[in-house]
Amino acid sequence: MLDRSDNIPALPPQIARRRTFAIISHPDAGKTTLTEKFLLYGGAIQMAGQVRAKGEARRTRSDFMQMEKDRGISVSASAMSFDFGEYRFNLVDTPGHSDFSEDTYRTLTAVDAAVMVIDGAKGVESQTQKLFEVCRLRDLPILTFCNKMDRESRDTFEIIDEIQENLAIDVTPASWPIGRGRDFLGCYDILNDRLELMDRADRNKVAETVRLEGLDDPKMAEHIPADMLETLREEVEMARELLPKFDQQALLDGTLTPIWFGSAINSFGVKELMDGIGNFGPQPQPQRAEPRQIMPDENKVTGFVFKVQANMDPKHRDRVAFVRLASGHFKRGMKLTHVRTKKPMAVSNPVLFLASDRELAEEAWAGDIMGIPNHGQLRIGDTLTEGEALKVSGIPSFAPELLQNCRAGDPMKAKHLDKALMQFAEEGAAKVFRPMIGSGFIVGVVGALQFEVLASRIELEYGLPVRFEPSQFTSARWVHGSQDKVDAFANANKGHMALDNDDDMVFLTRLQWDIDRVERDYPDLTLSATKEMM
Numbered sequence: 001m002l003d004r005s006d007n008i009p010a011l012p013p014q015i016a017r018r019r020t021f022a023i024i025s026h027p028d029a030g031k032t033t034l035t036e037k038f039l040l041y042g043g044a045i046q047m048a049g050q051v052r053a054k055g056e057a058r059r060t061r062s063d064f065m066q067m068e069k070d071r072g073i074s075v076s077a078s079a080m081s082f083d084f085g086e087y088r089f090n091l092v093d094t095p096g097h098s099d100f101s102e103d104t105y106r107t108l109t110a111v112d113a114a115v116m117v118i119d120g121a122k123g124v125e126s127q128t129q130k131l132f133e134v135c136r137l138r139d140l141p142i143l144t145f146c147n148k149m150d151r152e153s154r155d156t157f158e159i160i161d162e163i164q165e166n167l168a169i170d171v172t173p174a175s176w177p178i179g180r181g182r183d184f185l186g187c188y189d190i191l192n193d194r195l196e197l198m199d200r201a202d203r204n205k206v207a208e209t210v211r212l213e214g215l216d217d218p219k220m221a222e223h224i225p226a227d228m229l230e231t232l233r234e235e236v237e238m239a240r241e242l243l244p245k246f247d248q249q250a251l252l253d254g255t256l257t258p259i260w261f262g263s264a265i266n267s268f269g270v271k272e273l274m275d276g277i278g279n280f281g282p283q284p285q286p287q288r289a290e291p292r293q294i295m296p297d298e299n300k301v302t303g304f305v306f307k308v309q310a311n312m313d314p315k316h317r318d319r320v321a322f323v324r325l326a327s328g329h330f331k332r333g334m335k336l337t338h339v340r341t342k343k344p345m346a347v348s349n350p351v352l353f354l355a356s357d358r359e360l361a362e363e364a365w366a367g368d369i370m371g372i373p374n375h376g377q378l379r380i381g382d383t384l385t386e387g388e389a390l391k392v393s394g395i396p397s398f399a400p401e402l403l404q405n406c407r408a409g410d411p412m413k414a415k416h417l418d419k420a421l422m423q424f425a426e427e428g429a430a431k432v433f434r435p436m437i438g439s440g441f442i443v444g445v446v447g448a449l450q451f452e453v454l455a456s457r458i459e460l461e462y463g464l465p466v467r468f469e470p471s472q473f474t475s476a477r478w479v480h481g482s483q484d485k486v487d488a489f490a491n492a493n494k495g496h497m498a499l500d501n502d503d504d505m506v507f508l509t510r511l512q513w514d515i516d517r518v519e520r521d522y523p524d525l526t527l528s529a530t531k532e533m534m
C-alpha cells in the first residue's frame, strides 16, 4: 500500500466505499468499548455488552484463552465488517500486548488506516507509542480518539502537545471538549460548527446535536454556562491560531492526525469519529507486490494472507487464513491460484467476519478481509491470484529476541512436538529452529509471554506437556549468500547453525561480537534480522 498519488483514477463505488482499519491503543484506554460502539452504530449488534459477552463465550473454550482473559490481553486478532451509512467498515483487531508486536505489525500491513485511542487522563502511553511507530513505518493515516473525557482529564492543549511532541505528527482538533470531568458537557464540533451535548443518563444514546452559525451563535448560551462558554471560545480561537488546520491530504499522507474528544462508554464522540473515518479516511490502497504493484480496481482478484489462526475450534483441526483482498471482486466458489505452490485452489467456504457471527461470504471486494478455512496450505505472506505470478511484498518476519530449547515432557512424543511446533511456526506464533547438531528444537519469540502461551496451547491442542529451558543462544540471524558460500560457512560453524521452518539457514549466537565477526570474515554473506515471509 504505497504511492497514494493524486492521479489514481476514481475507484468503482463498491471499492471506494470500503474503509479497512485497525484500532491501536494502550491496554485499558477503551479499545473494546469503542469497538462495541462502532458495532452498535454499524447495526451489527443491538445493544452494548455483546462483544464482551461473546468474547467470554469464546474464551472459555480453552485455558489458553483463559490466560488471555486473566491477563486482560488479547492475543488473537480478528476482523469485523459492518456498514455505516454509505460506507462498509472492515475493522481488524490488533493484539494489544507488546509481546505480540510481530503479529500486530503484520495486521497493520492489511489495513489502510489506524484509529489511535488514548486515555484523556493518561495521554500517550508506552504501547500507543510503539504501535504508532509501526504505523509510521508504513505511513498509515491515523485518526485519533481521546477517550474518557467524562472523567478528570488533562488540559486539551497539553494532550495535543504531547501527541505532537512524542509522536512527531501534526495534530488538528476535529472537536473541542467543553468542560472536564464532572463538568464535561460535550464538544464543539470544529469541522462542522456544531454543538454536541452528551447525555449522561443514557449511555447508548447518540449525542444531541445543535447546528450553529459559528462560535458566536447565541444558541450556544442556551446550552453552556457563561463562564464555560467564554473558556471554550478562547480555547477554540487559540487552537485555530496555533494548531494546523484540517487537511485531508495531510491525513492521507500520514503527517497529520485529526483528534476527536469523547467518551466511548457514554457513546459520545463515537459517531463523529466514524463520520471522520468514512468521509476523510483512505479508500482501499494499492498493494506493494513483485514484480508490480496491485491496484485495487483491477478486474482480477488478488489477495494475501496476513494472519493464520489455527484451532479456532479445537474439535476440528481447522485453520483460518485471514486474507486481505488487494483487488477485484471475489465471488464464492472462485478458483484462485496459490502462487507459492502454483496450485489452483477453489475458495468455496470463505468466511466474512460479520460482527454478528462467522458468516459465509458470497462476495467480497478489494479492501475486504475474509477468512479461508484450510488444512495448512495457506501461510502468512502467501499471495492468491487469478493466475498471474504476483507476490505481495513487505510482510516481514522478525528475528526472535528470546530463544529457548523446547522438549516434550514425554520423549516418546517428540514427533508430535515437531508437528505442533511447525504449526505454530506457520501460524507466525513462533520461530522454530532445528539445530544442525543434536536433536530437539530451539524456539524463538519476540516476548517472554509467548513461551507460556505456546506451552499451554501445545498441551491443550495436542495433549502434549512441554518444557521450555534456557538456550545457550540469544540471537538468530538469517544467512544470505550464494549456496556454496552459505554451505561453506555452515560447515565451518556447525555448532551455531540451524534451519528454520522454511529450511532457511540460520546462524545462532549469543554475542553481537560473533555477528560482527562473521560480517567481517565472510564479506560475501549477509546476516539479517528480518526476512520476507515466503
Ligand code: GDP
Pocket: 025, 026, 027, 028, 029, 030, 031, 032, 033, 034, 147, 148, 149, 150, 151, 262, 263, 264, 265, 266
Ligand atoms: P481496552 O483494554 O483498551 O480494550 O479498554 P476497555 O474498552 O476494556 O476499557 C477499559 C476500562 O475503561 C473499562 O472498565 C471501561 O468500562 C472503561 N471505559 C471505557 N471507555 C470509557 C469512558 O469513556 N469513560 C470512562 N469513565 N470509562 C471508560
